[in-house]
Amino acid sequence: MTADANRSNAVGATSSSLSSSNKSPNSALLAQVSHILADDLGSRAVLVTLLQLLGDRFESPLAVFEVEPAFGRLRLLLPELSKDFVDYVGLEPSGHGVRALGDWEHRVRGTSLTLLRLDATLLLGIIDIDHLHHDEYLLLEKVAPAVRVASESFLQERSRRWLSRRVRTNQRLLEGLLSVSDTTVPWLKIAREARLLTGAHSALVLEVRPNAIWVAAAVGETMRQPGDTIDRSSGLLSWVASSGESVLIGSLADRSTTNTSAINSVRGETENDSAVVVPVFDTTRSLTALIALFSPQPYRFSARDLQTASELARFAGAIVAQRQTLSFVAAGQERSELAAEVLDLMVDGVALIDGEQRIALHNRAFALLHGGVGNASLRGKPITQFESEHSQPTSEQGAAVAEEERRRLDGSTFVAESYRRQFVDPASGTSGTLIAVRDIQERNVERQRVRRLAHIDPLTGLNNRAGFFELAGECFESDDDKLVGLLFIDVDGLKIVNDQFGHAIGDRVLSEVANRIRTSMRPLDVIGRIGGDEFAVLVTGMDSTRVIRQVGERLAAAISFSPVVVGSIELRVTAAVGVATGTTATIDLDQLMSVADSAMYQDKFSRLRPDLLHLHRGAHDAVEIELGPDLVRVLRGDERGGGLLLRFQPLFDTRSRAITAVEALVRWQHPKEGLLLPGRFLSLALQYRLMDQLDAFVRAEAMTRFSRWRAAGLGGQMRMSINLSGVNAAESRTVRDFCQLADRLEIPRDMIVVELTETELSDLLIDRIARIMRRLKSEGFLIALDDFGVGTSSFRHLQIMPVDIVKIDRQFVKDLGSGGDRGLVAGLTALASELGISVVAEGVGDQGCLDVLVELGVPEVQGFHLARPLREAALLKLLGKEGEASTLG
CATH class of the missing domain: 3.30.70.270 (Reverse transcriptase/Diguanylate cyclase domain)
Structure with missing residues (x-):
C-alpha cells in the first residue's frame, strides 16, 4: 500500500469513527483535526492529511506558503501537492505566491486567493472562498493553529534531513580533499553533490580560461557536455567569471535576482527560469572555475541554496590548490642549466631511472640521502641497491606519495617519502622513471611525539x-x-x-x-x-x-x-x-x-537531571548560579539564605467575575537581592537538583493555607492550583505525597489542581509523566496544562495526558484588545473544548482583551487587569473577608 493510500485510509478511518457520533459537523472536524495531530504518521504525512481533510471540508484547495527572504515572496511548502494553485498564482507549483504580505486577500486572474497568517514566515492559502458562510470562515480561523503546528513540525523535519545530507556530502568531499591518488580535480563529483543538495535540474562545473569558459562536468537535464566552450564576452556565466561575484536568479520572467547587475546578462545565456552561479577561487584568489545550477521552475532556489553552492565552491578551491601543489612536486621535466642548478639546490633527492633500472641522473641531495658523495657517485648503480623489499616498484606509473624504507651504501636504512612518475622528453628521446625522495626520519620522530600529545x-x-x-x-x-x-x-x-x-x-x-x-x-x-x-x-x-x-x-x-x-x-x-x-x-x-x-x-x-528539560528562558530569566549556596541554605531552613513565601493569583469566571480558583506562586525573599521571582531561581533549583524540596515546600504551604481558609468558611468551591515541576511529575512518589497531604488536611481532592507547565515536559519522559498524571487523576485530583499552544507537541499532550484544564499562554492573549489574532485563541479554545477540557486564558492585561475573551466564550481568565499575585491577607480581603483576614494573620 502506498504512503498516499495510507494517509487516505487514516483520514477515512477518522471520519468514519466520528460520522456516527452526535457531534455537529464543526465539532467533528475539530475532533478529526485533533486526532490527526496526535497520530504518529510523521510530520509530512500529518500536514498532507490535514490539508486534504480541510480541503474536502471547505470544498476548496488549501496550501501552506513560506516566506522566501531572498526575494520577499512566497513559496509553496508542498508544491507537488498544491497543483491547484498553479493557475491562480501564475507560476509553476514551486513558485512564489503574491508580493504583498500585509493584506489578507488578493485577486489573481480574477480569482480570490485568501491568505491567513500562521506566524511570521508561514501563511495558509485557500482559493475562492467567497462561497463560505461567515461561520465557516470563523471555523477556518479556528483550525489555523493546527495547520501552524503541523507546518512547523514539517519544516523542522525537513531541516534535519537537509543537515543530514550536508554532513554526508562534507564527508565525501573531505575524502576527495585528502586523497592524493592523482592530480585531477573531481569536478564531476562536485557537480553531483551540488545538484543533490539543491535539487537543481542541472548542474555544471566550468573551468575559467582566458578566452573561454570550458565545461568540465555536467549532470542532469542539460544540453551542455564536458568539453563544450562558452564565449566569455556575454551571458550570465561570463558576468560571474568577470566580476567574481555570486548570483541567485529567482525568476527570469520577474527579473528577480539578488544581484541586479547580473540580470541584464541573463537573457541569451539560458532559458532557465532560476539559477545559482558561484565562482571558485584557489588559494591565491585566482578565479579558476564556476559552479552553476539551473532549473526551469521559477524561484526553485533559495538563499540557503546560494550558501550551499558557495560552501561547495570553497571545497573545490581547496582541492584545486592541493592538486596544483601535487602537480608541481611531480614536475621535473624542464632541462636547462638553470633547472640543473635548481635541482642541486633542492632538499629532496631527485633521480632518473633508465629502462635497465639503473640511475641515469641524480641531484646532490639524492646522493647524500643514500650515502654517496658528489653528483657522479651513484650513476650507473642499480636502483634496487637502494630499495628495500617494501619499496614501490620503479616501473609503476603515477604512484601516490608513499612512505618506504630505503637503504644507504653502508647498508643502513632510513624512512623516506617517495614519488614516482614516468618521464619522457620528446625533444631528446630520453625516457625513464623519475623518482623524488625525501628523508622523513626526523618528521616521524616528531610525528610520534605529536601523536603522544594528540x-x-x-x-x-x-x-x-x-x-x-x-x-x-x-x-x-x-x-x-x-x-x-x-x-x-x-x-x-x-x-x-x-x-x-x-x-x-x-x-x-x-x-x-x-x-x-x-x-x-x-x-x-x-x-x-x-x-x-x-x-x-x-x-x-x-x-x-x-x-x-x-x-x-x-x-x-x-x-x-x-x-x-x-x-x-x-x-x-x-x-x-x-x-x-x-x-x-x-x-x-x-x-x-x-x-x-x-x-x-x-x-x-x-x-532529576535538569538538562533533559526543555526550559523556556527569556532575556530576563538568566540562571543566577552565584545564588546557589543561598538557595541550598533557604531550603534547609537556614535563615542566612532568606526565606521562601507564597503569593496567590486568582482566576475569575468571565461572566460572573467570581473567583473560581487561586494559583500558588513561590517567591524568594533574599537577604541581599530582595524579593526574587521564580525566573531568577527555578533553573538554579534544577541545576542543583533542589526541585524536589522546592515543590514540597510549595505543595505543603499552599495546601496548609487552603485548609485554614476552608476551615474558616472561606472560598466556597474555589480551587487551589499548585505548580508541579516536570522532573517531579515523572516521580511516582508525587502521587503519594499529594494524597497523604490532602487527606491529612481534610481537603477534597477535586479541589486541588496539579498544574504542569507544557514547556517543561520532556519528550523523553512524557509517557512516564502521563502515567503519573493518570494515577493522580484516578485519585481525584484535577490536572491542568499551563503555557498551552507554545510547544509543537501541544495537541499530542492533550491526547496522552489526562488533562482537565488548559491555560492558553499569554503570548496568544495579551494583544487581543488591540487587534491581536483572535483566530488563534478561538482555534485553541475550540480544539480543547471539543475534547471536554476547560479553558483558562492567561495574561489578561486590559478591558479590551477581556471583552474579546468573553465574546469568544473563554470560561475562565487570569491576569494583572483582574488581579496581580496577592499576599494572603490581600486575597482574603478581595474575597470580602477582612475580618477573617486579620484573624488568620
Whole structure:
C-alpha cells in the first residue's frame, strides 16, 4: 500500500469513527483535526492529511506558503501537492505566491486567493472562498493553529534531513580533499553533490580560461557536455567569471535576482527560469572555475541554496590548490642549466631511472640521502641497491606519495617519502622513471611525539577520546577472559556555568572534576575525557560486578563531595554516572560504552537531571548560579539564605467575575537581592537538583493555607492550583505525597489542581509523566496544562495526558484588545473544548482583551487587569473577608 493510500485510509478511518457520533459537523472536524495531530504518521504525512481533510471540508484547495527572504515572496511548502494553485498564482507549483504580505486577500486572474497568517514566515492559502458562510470562515480561523503546528513540525523535519545530507556530502568531499591518488580535480563529483543538495535540474562545473569558459562536468537535464566552450564576452556565466561575484536568479520572467547587475546578462545565456552561479577561487584568489545550477521552475532556489553552492565552491578551491601543489612536486621535466642548478639546490633527492633500472641522473641531495658523495657517485648503480623489499616498484606509473624504507651504501636504512612518475622528453628521446625522495626520519620522530600529545587532553591532562579508546581497546585484545567495567560520567550543568561565568570558569570546573576522578581511581585504570563534559573510566582486576558498581557510586560521591571554589565563586558540582560490566570474551568496548551510556541516562532520570528539560528562558530569566549556596541554605531552613513565601493569583469566571480558583506562586525573599521571582531561581533549583524540596515546600504551604481558609468558611468551591515541576511529575512518589497531604488536611481532592507547565515536559519522559498524571487523576485530583499552544507537541499532550484544564499562554492573549489574532485563541479554545477540557486564558492585561475573551466564550481568565499575585491577607480581603483576614494573620 502506498504512503498516499495510507494517509487516505487514516483520514477515512477518522471520519468514519466520528460520522456516527452526535457531534455537529464543526465539532467533528475539530475532533478529526485533533486526532490527526496526535497520530504518529510523521510530520509530512500529518500536514498532507490535514490539508486534504480541510480541503474536502471547505470544498476548496488549501496550501501552506513560506516566506522566501531572498526575494520577499512566497513559496509553496508542498508544491507537488498544491497543483491547484498553479493557475491562480501564475507560476509553476514551486513558485512564489503574491508580493504583498500585509493584506489578507488578493485577486489573481480574477480569482480570490485568501491568505491567513500562521506566524511570521508561514501563511495558509485557500482559493475562492467567497462561497463560505461567515461561520465557516470563523471555523477556518479556528483550525489555523493546527495547520501552524503541523507546518512547523514539517519544516523542522525537513531541516534535519537537509543537515543530514550536508554532513554526508562534507564527508565525501573531505575524502576527495585528502586523497592524493592523482592530480585531477573531481569536478564531476562536485557537480553531483551540488545538484543533490539543491535539487537543481542541472548542474555544471566550468573551468575559467582566458578566452573561454570550458565545461568540465555536467549532470542532469542539460544540453551542455564536458568539453563544450562558452564565449566569455556575454551571458550570465561570463558576468560571474568577470566580476567574481555570486548570483541567485529567482525568476527570469520577474527579473528577480539578488544581484541586479547580473540580470541584464541573463537573457541569451539560458532559458532557465532560476539559477545559482558561484565562482571558485584557489588559494591565491585566482578565479579558476564556476559552479552553476539551473532549473526551469521559477524561484526553485533559495538563499540557503546560494550558501550551499558557495560552501561547495570553497571545497573545490581547496582541492584545486592541493592538486596544483601535487602537480608541481611531480614536475621535473624542464632541462636547462638553470633547472640543473635548481635541482642541486633542492632538499629532496631527485633521480632518473633508465629502462635497465639503473640511475641515469641524480641531484646532490639524492646522493647524500643514500650515502654517496658528489653528483657522479651513484650513476650507473642499480636502483634496487637502494630499495628495500617494501619499496614501490620503479616501473609503476603515477604512484601516490608513499612512505618506504630505503637503504644507504653502508647498508643502513632510513624512512623516506617517495614519488614516482614516468618521464619522457620528446625533444631528446630520453625516457625513464623519475623518482623524488625525501628523508622523513626526523618528521616521524616528531610525528610520534605529536601523536603522544594528540592522545592527551590539554585541559585536564587525561587521555583524550582517541587515547582512551586506544588504551582501553588493548584490554580487549588479549585472549584472557577477564571482568571489566566501564564508568561513563557526565558533568551536570556545565553549559549553564559557561553561559553565566564564561568558559574559563567552566574549564576550571572540568579540571577539578578530572582531578577528583584521577585521585579516586587506581593507576592501572584507564581514564579519559571523551567529550566536552563527559569522562570515561575502564576498570579491570575487580572481583565482581557488585564491587565495580560500588566504585561508580563512590566516584559520583567524590565528584560532588565539596563545592568547587574559583575565586569568590562557589559551585556545587554533580555528575551522572553510568556503570556497565562484562567479560572481554562476551562484549567489546563499543558495546560496553553503549550500555554505560544508557545507564548514565537512567541515572540522569533518577537524579532529576535538569538538562533533559526543555526550559523556556527569556532575556530576563538568566540562571543566577552565584545564588546557589543561598538557595541550598533557604531550603534547609537556614535563615542566612532568606526565606521562601507564597503569593496567590486568582482566576475569575468571565461572566460572573467570581473567583473560581487561586494559583500558588513561590517567591524568594533574599537577604541581599530582595524579593526574587521564580525566573531568577527555578533553573538554579534544577541545576542543583533542589526541585524536589522546592515543590514540597510549595505543595505543603499552599495546601496548609487552603485548609485554614476552608476551615474558616472561606472560598466556597474555589480551587487551589499548585505548580508541579516536570522532573517531579515523572516521580511516582508525587502521587503519594499529594494524597497523604490532602487527606491529612481534610481537603477534597477535586479541589486541588496539579498544574504542569507544557514547556517543561520532556519528550523523553512524557509517557512516564502521563502515567503519573493518570494515577493522580484516578485519585481525584484535577490536572491542568499551563503555557498551552507554545510547544509543537501541544495537541499530542492533550491526547496522552489526562488533562482537565488548559491555560492558553499569554503570548496568544495579551494583544487581543488591540487587534491581536483572535483566530488563534478561538482555534485553541475550540480544539480543547471539543475534547471536554476547560479553558483558562492567561495574561489578561486590559478591558479590551477581556471583552474579546468573553465574546469568544473563554470560561475562565487570569491576569494583572483582574488581579496581580496577592499576599494572603490581600486575597482574603478581595474575597470580602477582612475580618477573617486579620484573624488568620
